[in-house]
Amino acid sequence: MAAKPKLWYFCGRGRMESIRWLLAAAGVEFEEEFLETREQHEKLQKDGRLLFGQVPLVEIDGMELTQTRAILSYLATKYNLHGKDLKETVRINMYAEGTLDLMMMVAVAAFKPPEEKEESLALVVKKAKTQHFPVFEKILKDHGEDFLVGNKFSWADIQLLEAILMVEELDASVLSDFPLLKEFKTRISNIPTIKKFLQPGSQRKPPPDSHYVEIVRNVLQL
Amino acid sequence: MAGKPKLHYFNGRGRMECIRWLLAAAGVEFEEKFIEQPEDLDKLKSDGSLMFQQVPLVEIDGMKLVQTRAILNYVATKYNLYGKDMKERALIDMYSEGVADLGDMIMLLPLCPPDQKDAKIAQIKETTTNRYLPAFEKVLKSHGQDYLVGNKLSKADIHLVELLYYVEEVDPSLLANFPLLKGLKTRVSNLPAVKKFLQPGSQRKPPMDEKNLEEAKRIFRIK
Numbered sequence: 001m002a003a004k005p006k007l008w009y010f011c012g013r014g015r016m017e018s019i020r021w022l023l024a025a026a027g028v029e030f031e032e033e034f035l036e037t038r039e040q041h042e043k044l045q046k047d048g049r050l051l052f053g054q055v056p057l058v059e060i061d062g063m064e065l066t067q068t069r070a071i072l073s074y075l076a077t078k079y080n081l082h083g084k085d086l087k088e089t090v091r092i093n094m095y096a097e098g099t100l101d102l103m104m105m106v107a108v109a110a111f112k113p114p115e116e117k118e119e120s121l122a123l124v125v126k127k128a129k130t131q132h133f134p135v136f137e138k139i140l141k142d143h144g145e146d147f148l149v150g151n152k153f154s155w156a157d158i159q160l161l162e163a164i165l166m167v168e169e170l171d172a173s174v175l176s177d178f179p180l181l182k183e184f185k186t187r188i189s190n191i192p193t194i195k196k197f198l199q200p201g202s203q204r205k206p207p208p209d210s211h212y213v214e215i216v217r218n219v220l221q222l
Numbered sequence: 223m224a225g226k227p228k229l230h231y232f233n234g235r236g237r238m239e240c241i242r243w244l245l246a247a248a249g250v251e252f253e254e255k256f257i258e259q260p261e262d263l264d265k266l267k268s269d270g271s272l273m274f275q276q277v278p279l280v281e282i283d284g285m286k287l288v289q290t291r292a293i294l295n296y297v298a299t300k301y302n303l304y305g306k307d308m309k310e311r312a313l314i315d316m317y318s319e320g321v322a323d324l325g326d327m328i329m330l331l332p333l334c335p336p337d338q339k340d341a342k343i344a345q346i347k348e349t350t351t352n353r354y355l356p357a358f359e360k361v362l363k364s365h366g367q368d369y370l371v372g373n374k375l376s377k378a379d380i381h382l383v384e385l386l387y388y389v390e391e392v393d394p395s396l397l398a399n400f401p402l403l404k405g406l407k408t409r410v411s412n413l414p415a416v417k418k419f420l421q422p423g424s425q426r427k428p429p430m431d432e433k434n435l436e437e438a439k440r441i442f443r444i445k
Contacts, residue, residue, distance in 0.1 A: 051320065052353055063312060065312055066316060069319055070315030070316040070318075070319055078308065090296040093291065093292035094289045131275050
């Protein structure tokens, strides 16, 4: 019986959150080790566990995987959330890359000086409203199905829900012009594994605050 | 019979070059439609060809694919350059992502303000020598095989060798202490399809010069 996957990262969203979402949605229990000191990070590096000296690190199936997308892709395939054939997989990848780009902008904004940060976050909301959400609304409208790809729950749906909730934290009205996305949000949120992950006390992490930024800066010597 | 893949981008490396390398290495002939004016890009946006309003765009197998990684992974799978199973694919992805991280730093160098450029180049040299090249050299040393994963050519080898050419363009001495990487570079460069791509007159694009940079800025409306 395989051990639980183990996640090494800071106690916050950053580049690990999409991985937490994917595992949780797949109903996979996982452990977490939180980096709080420079020494912990240096030890991981010295022990040769970080291929490029960086977290996220996920220990799974006897491998020490780093690089966010490598991890996400592995998990999506492992838990049957990556489409039934190559054409479905490429669509899932396209959609996931789009939402990942958007969410990375939010993660990176936390580390900017206040004025730049506000500007960056405003740009995220704008991009979501004008680029990303209209695209996904149209996809849902065109096929009329419950899920983005192949009438089946996939990694693309999980990413989109995560992105919707993240942008709503910045602007609660962001879905006002997107009725199908509103329904999508409700539908996906009610999937039992996801519903559980959305409850207080789960391993889902809160938005980055100044305390989180300070810890990361300290550990990574930024 | 499917038509050749068609690549839409400006006439330069940017985010399309790794796709050109991969197709070329796979022995796949492809067409290119160069975006030459901002209006060309506007047209692609308005006719709904660009899912997220961005290029690269590759028309292949009846699809309009965007997002560099989605395109690369599709091509790699189709042409058997993605390992034999999930675990090999995970390693290939990990290595490819590392290549992309360093590759992006080098790619964005021309956009760096002149007063910050020297510092940026120093940073790139440092991370190349201390982080990235040692990691890949170690992988090759650990198994002693000709290719990074599964003793077989994969997208990881192609992306890495492409990167090694760019590292040399930054500073040829950076590869000095990495014999296995030099070996990989030679080996992959000598594969017939790659050798052909490396000849003058192929679809491989040259380093960005001032003119190319101005063109890119104009087309993508970057200040």
